[in-house]
Amino acid sequence: MLTFRRKRKTKTPVGDAMRVHYSNYIPERGGAISDLLRRFMFRNIVLSETEKEKITQLDENGIFVYASKYRSHFSFLYFHTRLKQMGLPFPTIGFDCTIYAWQPLGHLLGIMGSHIRYFFRHFSVPDPVESGHFKNQLLNGKTAILPLIGRDAFYRSFVKSKTDPIACLLELQAETDRPLYIIPEVMIFSMKPKKSGLSFFDILFGTRERPGKVRRLAGIFKRNKESFVEFCDPVCLKTWLAAPGMEEKSIGEQALLLRRELIEQLNRHRQTITGPVLKSRQEIRESILTGKSLKNFMIQHAEESDTPLQEVHKKADTYLDEIAANYSSRWIRIFEVFLDRLFKSLFEGIVTDKKGIARVKIRSKQSPLILVPCHKSHLDYLILSYVFKKHNMPCPHIAAGRNLSFWPLGIVLRGGGAFFMRRTFKGAKLYSRVFFEYMSKLLSEGFNVELFIEGTRSRTGKLLSPKVGLLSMLVDACRQGACEDLQFVPVYFGYDRVLEEDAYLHEVEGGDKESENLGQLIKARRFLKRRYGKVYVNFHEPISLSDVVKEQGLDFKGMDTDQHNTFCNDLGYRIINSINDVSIATPYGVVASAVLNSMKKRFTFEQALEDIRLYTDHLDAMDVWVADSLGENRERSFQSVLDSYVRRKFLECGSDCKGHLDPGTVFNLPEGQRPVLDYYKNNCIIHFISAAMTALAIKEVNRFQFQAGELLEAYDFLADLFDPEFAFNRTATSEYMVRKDLKAFIDTHTIVPHESSPDTYEITPDGLRKLTLFSRFLRTYLESYLVALTAYESKKASKLDGKAMVKKCQNLGKKMFKVNEIELPEALSDITFKNAVRHFKDKGILDETSGEATHSFYKNSIRHYLEVMEK
Structure with a gap:
């Protein structure tokens, strides 16, 4: 990030000898008392670090001009004071903005004297834009503030034919290689949306967009979280002038177009804060x-x-x-x-x-x-x-x-x-x-x-x-x-x-x-x-x-x-x-996955950590967004989650557990708590489901050496089977997803590429255990779908509606669980049964001619994959 330093003072050009006598100028060094008063006045108007970064990211050698929608002495003083405090380029020059209050006494007397002398010589008031004074000051490192809408802007530009301040800036950019930035600013005193009509209060004290003096003062002294400043996207004039067709326009047309764009940008930005006009x-x-x-x-x-x-x-x-x-x-x-x-x-x-x-x-x-x-x-x-x-x-x-x-x-x-x-x-x-x-x-x-x-x-x-x-x-x-x-x-x-x-x-x-x-x-x-x-x-x-x-x-x-x-x-x-x-993997989801997929009712803290590390390594390999608590001391985070699960009675801790977990601490997973933990496992399952299908496809090959092409048929079958359960990325091919998973498995030392054969991989000594841990993400759904297929074997199945069929699955599933035909109580899910019933019906399982073959195919396939998973 760039740090802005105050530039060295340069000699004032000869033709600019009266620069300190313009009333549009606030000296960099004001009086100590006035500085303290201004800081006190503006203390409640927030300018965040995020907004500061918008300025510090710009070229520090550039010329800076802040743009406000309306002419405001208040804005001039605020930005002069607050930006100076923050070490940013702060405005000392105000286009179309004369300031007499808050000036040091010596400077104020100088203004009065020089204006009197100039009037008797030229019978007019000195104009810093016409004289080129502002141009010189900006080139010498000063910063300005520019109102886009003034009371006499049209009269000044089109009746008196005075130089438009924006035209002055465009001319200045044409004369220098340094970038000139115009930074529109929005000052907010209330986030309430603008209403379709004016209230009596608005007429008397000004609107929220353009408050009067009394309303603005009330906003200053009221401790209001809704008083803040934001910057719009800075406009670099060098880039803006280089746009196609811009050279063909006259300086006046360019100035008019730029003013409209800046005003539109300010209006749009304000609307992103307050919202559109609010009608009743x-x-x-x-x-x-x-x-x-x-x-x-x-x-x-x-x-x-x-x-x-x-x-x-x-x-x-x-x-x-x-x-x-x-x-x-x-x-x-x-x-x-x-x-x-x-x-x-x-x-x-x-x-x-x-x-x-x-x-x-x-x-x-x-x-x-x-x-x-x-x-x-x-x-x-x-x-x-x-x-x-x-x-x-x-x-x-x-x-x-x-x-x-x-x-x-x-x-x-x-x-x-x-x-x-x-x-x-x-x-x-x-x-x-x-x-x-x-x-x-x-x-x-x-x-x-x-x-x-x-x-x-x-x-x-x-x-x-x-x-x-x-x-x-x-x-x-x-x-x-x-x-x-x-x-x-x-x-x-x-x-x-x-x-x-x-x-x-x-x-x-x-x-x-x-x-x-x-x-x-x-x-x-x-x-x-x-x-x-x-x-x-x-x-x-x-x-x-x-x-x-x-x-x-x-x-x-x-x-x-x-x-x-x-x-x-x-x-x-x-x-x-x-x-x-953009979903986040939390430690609660990762720990729940490791505990459920271990398939052990009793396990030690060290055993749980080993499985948890495998899953977090996979998340890192897949560049998944993880919770901030997984950023630093992960082991402490996992210990905290296990403590939480023990307190909530999802896990039981052995007699040696007294608030401190050591590698040998033993946990017990009550069967009735598995469905609760399954909810938290499902919070992060989308980051593992493709890897689970690829891992099961690898295990089905039944060799320690395999090629990527051998996995596609099984992967496609599983992806089609579980389409109702997971919103798979429909733009990614199976081959792409499998290769992505294989790369992650290499990163977690689950497999290694073959030394000489291309597109061939070997399972590491510990790889089979890891593949089983990945594939077990699918077991709950395979068992639920097996229950649904078994329920379809009933002769009455074709006559039952969806709700009745789900109830039948629930009753049958409980019986199958009691006799160990299925192992997981979390497989008895009405929601999964509902998806399975609808899916198999769409596949034609009730068809009079092909339904029996379809049913047999799916039931045998699911039993096959459940057996492969535990090999």
Whole structure:
């Protein structure tokens, strides 16, 4: 990082002898008292280290000019004081900004005297731009501040034909080889969004964007976390002037174009902080219900359903009232205060991907963000909004299930930006259209939207297959002109421990889901007595909808229904894969994997560590993002997790365990606790599942020497078999994935390349044990699918619906577990049974002619792989 040093003073040019007498200039060395007063005044306006880096990354030999939207003495004084404190280039020159207060007395008297003398000589006031004074000062190492909009800017440039300050800067860049940087700045005193109308308070004291003196002073002395400064992307004039077609324009045209670009950049940046103009809920409802699109649909719907138009209008109004959010900055502020305390009591911290969210903020200037996180807990609804608020971004509108709209939670969530949707739109044409119009309105207004592409919370810990209904609706709204583009942002949420742990286990084992209501909300108080470790929030690079369309060479607006559905389905899987790409492997997930895959009920601390090290070495080889606790003292982190599992009675510790673990400490894994640990294993299973299939394929070869090509058939079979369970990367070929796994196995000393034969590998002496440990990630699913196939042997199977068939699998699975036909209690998962039943049905297992052969093929294959796994 560059450190800026104050440049040596140079002799003032002869024609610049009056430089200290301009009122647009603040001396570098002010009075001690005035410096202290300014520092005190500006102490609550934050300029973060992140913003500082935007300046330090620039060429220190450059010329620096800060740009504000409006002329402001306050901004001039603030940046002069704060940037000087931080050791950054600070403005001493103010274009179109005269300062008399805060000047040293000697300098103030000099200004008055020189202005009087100049007036009697020239009958005008000295102009530092016309005289070339500012040019000389900038060349001599001074820094300036430039307002882009002034009260008399048009009059000055086009009536009096005075030199435009921006034109002056363009001329200066043409005369020097040093880069000239214009750095737009945004000063925020409130993150509340701008409202569609002015209040009496705004008229009296100025708006939040352009506050008056009283409002600004109130912002100074109020200890307000929402007072801060951010810089937009600096504009290098040397690069800007080198753009195609720029040389052909006159200096005046260039200045006008540059001013517009800078103002637009400032407006967009402010909107990434405060959000778009906020209209009232009633205003949005009226706009939708009276819009031409919905009015025409309601007329057509009334005719087709033979319903009075007035009744259709009433239904549409009721539906919109059921759906719409009531976004309120007051509720957002209450949320922030409440969540500050809640999260501090529940978690050890929220670890946020700061570089990722910075990329997201940049993209938000281009088009609305569609935030697509994985869904692991009800807290997901709150965490992303909280993270956005803490990083000076507007909270998104959130798609929530109608089951959460009960009183009083529904009122609270609506105030925080939640809108509610039914689980299915089937048969509800009017409701579906009203919902579509509401989504289109949000996008056209520029709001960011958060949706959960899995459709529900994952009860198993791994990502579910994408449900693309709402995604399809958003893409369709963009096609119909609601906005020019969409930025899909895959987001990963990771928890060391989830609040709903017990409820998930109950549902996975076949229990009924408890519906959300006020009683559940009251019971939730018990969670406040526990600690749940850390939360991890990671952001993938945003996916531009227009870029995806261009990649695939599609006629976006001309797509038919089948093309649209295929496009949205592919996009859904791309988003799921992107979430997996930024998912974090936590020590809780890695330890749970090692404990479950060891297949021993009793094991020592040293034995567990050996398996854990193998898995972490694999994560390193695959360049997987790991939790910060795995960055330094990993062994201590694993010991802490094992201690936690013992305290929560997931593991039992031998009599020699007295708070300190040594290599010989013995643990016992109770059979009934395996399904709980399976949830945490599944949190990181996506990083091992391909390696597990490759390892099982290697073991099937049944030789210590093998070639990569021999593995593809088994890999393809397993990938197809478990397609309902894992969102495999559909753009990567089997050959690519196998070779990637083989490279990782070489890094973990599981296999070695043959010395002379190309594309041939040998298993190391300890490699067979390691391959077994990798392959065991599949055992739970192989056993679940075996139970489903056995259930299909019943003569009544073809007559049972999906729900009844899953119940049959659960009952049969318990019997098979008791007689040791399967070994793992975690294989008795309703969710896995549901996937298996649907998968085998799609494969034609109930077909009258080929069903028996299909059933036999899959059952024999699964039994074969279970035997191979333990060889």
